[in-house]
Structure formats: structure tokens, C-alpha cells
Amino acid sequence: MKSISLLALLPLVAAAPSLTVPNAAVPQKVRVVGVSLLGSGCPAGTADVQIDATKTLMEITFSEYIIQTGPGTKASEWRKNCKLTLNLQFDEGFSFSTLATDMSGFAQIPRGSRGLCTNTFDFTGIQGQSYYSLALPGPKEGPFTLKADPDVVSWSPCGGTSAIMNMNTQCNISPTRDQALIAVDRISGKITINVSLDWRKC
Template sequence: MKALSLLTLLPLAAAAPTNTLAARGLTVPTGPVPETVRVVGVSLLGSGCPAGTADVQIDATKTLLEVTFSEYIVQTGPGTKAADWRKNCKLTLNMEFDEGFSFSTLATDMSGFAQIPAGSRGLCTNTFDFTGISGQSYYSIALPGEREGPFTLSADPDVVSWSPCGVTTAILNMNTQCNISPTRDPALIAITVNVSLAWRKCE
């Protein structure tokens, strides 16, 4: 199962659709956004994102942040070990943008590939916070079996936290974790994370 899944995984995961707020029937923020938004620094830590294995992009609207992973693959079953059953990545993003704005993580989507038998369950969680600001946004997405193929699942935060005003940079911390249980049956998850950003003008 392991060799076959890894051979077929990447093209299917890449083909998974990017899920936008509009496609989900949710309200898309229509307020002003900065003309310039850049990721000027990326730090990676965790079993799911060794150095150089994550790519971060911001779309042209400045409202969608996409993080793709090349090594974030969770697997269970014969031949796997404890390090395969659970993966995590702490991603620290140094964001630079025009003066007078603040932003938050409005929603998060996970897309990718899952191969999960009946009786098994995958679970992915995301937390976001800003360095120097109290408060944390938390998201949870479940992948119950039986399923095989590309997926896109969405979640909204339980608490919304905003970056500080009065600055042109903010450090956004994302900590994502995925696991599969039970671990005896063959199963697999690989993910891409899409984060919808909301902007507001600072007073």
C-alpha cells in the first residue's frame, strides 16, 4: 500500500480544488485591502515540514494564503512506525503589508489526498496566533473513513484574533497537526492548507 499510495498521491493532491469563501456560500469580505502584502520570512519546525519542504503563496486578491507541503504525509498500517502516524508543522510567517491595516485568519481549508478505510479516522487541527498578541484562532477538521481520493474540507475559527495596528509587519504563527487512528490499518493523508485572510483599516 505504501509504495502505491506515494506514487499516485502527488498528482491527485495537486489536482484538488482550492476552496474559496464564495464557493462555500460564505460572505467574502469587501472592505479595503493593502496594495502590497508579502511574506518576507518563513520558519519551519516539525515532523511534517523539514527545512525547504513547504511553500507559501498569497493570491492576487491578498485574501488567500496557500501553504503546500511536500513531506507532510501521515500513514498507518503494517511497516509504519509511530513517527508516521502523526505529523505536525509549526510555520512562522513574517508578513509585511501597507501601513494602516490589520488582518486575521477568517477561515481555513484543507485539501489533498486521503486513503482511509472504514473504522479509521483522520483528524487535522490548525491554530493561529500573532507574536506579541494574546488570543488564538483554532480550527479542527475530521476525515472519517471510508474514503479514498482528493478532498477539500473547511472550518471556521472558534475565536478570531487580529494582528496589531500601528505596524507594517506581523508575525503569524500557524501550528498544524494531523493524525490517523487506529494505527493498525493501512491509511494515508497528505494536505495543503488554504487560509482566508480578512483585512480591516486601523483607526
Template sequence: MKLLSLLPLLPLAAAAPTNTLAARGLSVPSAVPEKVRVVGVSLLGSGCPAGTADVQIDATKTLLEVTFSEYIIQTGPGTKAADWRKNCKLTLNLEFDEGFSFSTLATDMQGFAQLPKGSRGLCTNTFDFTGIQGQSYYSLALPGPREGPFTLSANPDVVSWSPCGGTTAIMNMNTQCNISPTREQALIAVDRISGKITVNVSLDWRKC
């Protein structure tokens, strides 16, 4: 079976991103912090073993990219329960200029799936901020039959903002993918071309 690929978050380059907010029909924040940087990352889960994920912020401070290189879900003969479902909980500590707050505006997933007729892949993501009630949630369904790349975009059902009054905020993201039924041979995994699963998260900024 070929390797499949799913992109939950992508690394951001210093150059302007190809997938800008304006190009996607989303409003560009009127003001963004001059400085935004990742000061702490914690990863836990079967989809993100140590050393297999990367997090970056692009030059516009409006795109967050997290890349996973060993996020593989597969079913069928020879697989076990641990292969049918994978997850990764990412805790991200961002530091930025005082007087700003941010939220997750939209999320893109790109990748590759190989699913026979009767199989169904499902990926879900939730976002929240430590100390703030409310979650941003989206789910991505991948029904079979299909074999090839895919691009799925989602806007959060619930928008929550990082707390005001500080220069740091902790964002939690929990991503999970599974395939059912488990008896059929199917795969959602690392792209054999890019070798990564990536999710792009657009950030919306506002002044407090």
C-alpha cells in the first residue's frame, strides 16, 4: 500500500505566505503585534513522538504552521488498535507585544488519503486558551473511495480569544484522526512527496 498523507499544520517561511488571509476571502487584521514568537512548545500523543513536529509563525504574524512527520493512521490486516487512531495535543506558548489578543480565524488541512469504498476517515481539531472558557472546533470527513491529495478548509464554530492584559498566551490544540471500519485496508499518513502532515492556522489579532 502506498503511503498517504495528511497535513495538519505547516511551517511558516520568512517570506510572505502563499496562502494569505486576503486570498482566502478573510479580512486582514487592521493591527498586528510587531513581535510574535514561540517561547514554548509541548507535544503529547501517538501522532507526534518526540522530535517529529515543528512550529513556526510567518512574517505577517497571521499564519501559524505546525508540521508533523510521523502522523500515520492505518487499518486492515496486520494492524492493531493503536494504528486505527492517532492524536496529538500541542500546547503552544506565544509571546507578543502588550495590548493585543488573538484567536484562531480559520484552519486548513492538506494531504493525501487512500481509502477504499466503505471506509471513512475522520479528523477533528479543538483549540482553546489556558484560563479562558470556550473552544474552537472543526471536523474533517474523508469518505471512501478516494486516493490522492485533498484540501479541506474550516472556520471554527466557536471563536475564543486569548486573555488580555499580558504579553504571552498559551494555546492548546488537540488533533485526532481515525479510520473505520478497521477491517478494510486504508491509510491516512505522511505524504510520500513532502514527508509531512500539515495544518495551517490563520490568526486574527485585535487590540485589547
């Protein structure tokens, strides 16, 4: 599994799309102590993770996450994925889950084609996962932001000061015969996934 160094935890520079966070009980300190990445959508050095000052919003960005179909493309381009393993440390007595996600990028999808992105989250040592599905039916051309809520909520274990969260994001386009694209936003140069974190006391 390839690893990348994590930037210092700073307030997010760009204003992220609003995600509702109903729970005001959050730990005073949240620290990322390790990030590892594996997948065709996140070669080494092309992804970044930051947590904002409120400890309730995590921003994950990918700079080479590009899916395309059509004449001359290869099967490896029709689908991309990235498995991210995130080790968080926080104050004792808390547990957290993913409350909602939004995903932003750029798409060119003709009528009759459909893009689909899924984001799943689970915690090492805990059964169950939170699953988010985001569809991009054609025709669509331009920037997009897709929001999703989980069908089931999975919480990190109680009784400790750390948790390992696994995220798997994947996107595909079908059918593959037509020319279509899901890619990084042309202004930011990134595909961005914002994840709202919900905290509770154990």
C-alpha cells in the first residue's frame, strides 16, 4: 500500500459546500496520524486529506481521478477507484461516523450514458459500513456537485482514543462505447469529496 505525507491540519482555505452537522459535542483535538492510499484513481502524491477547524468536515481531494469512455479508450479508463485508510486520534470518550458526503468535479456525459460514483466507509474492527451512491445521468456537461446521505450509519468503536477509518471511492461510466468523461474540475484541478463527521460521547 502506497503512503503519502499529510499536510498540517489547517482550516480549509476554500469554502466547502454546506453539510448539516446536528451534533455540537465534538472533541477538542482531532489528529490524523497516518494516511495510506491504493487504487487506480490515486497514484502516489495525487491525493490530500484535511480536517477543518471545527473537526466536523473532512476534505479529500484527488488530482488524477479521471474516468473516460469511448473510441480509443482502454478498460482501465472506464472505472477508477481509491481505497483510503485514515488513522485518526482524538480525545477519549468519543465516537464518530460519516454523516453525509458531497462530491465535486467535472463531467461530459451524453444522453444515453450514465456515470455512477459510490463512496463507502467502515471502521477496522467494526462490522457494517456507510454507503453513499451518486449518479450522473446524461446529458450533462460542466461542473457538478452531488450530495448523498448514508443508507446505514456505522460508528467507530468506543473506549479508545483512535480509530482506523477505511474509505473506498469508485466511479464508472456506462455504456463504454460512447465518448464520456468524469474528471477533475477545470478550475481547481481536483475531484473533491467533502465528508461531514458526526461525533457523539460514548
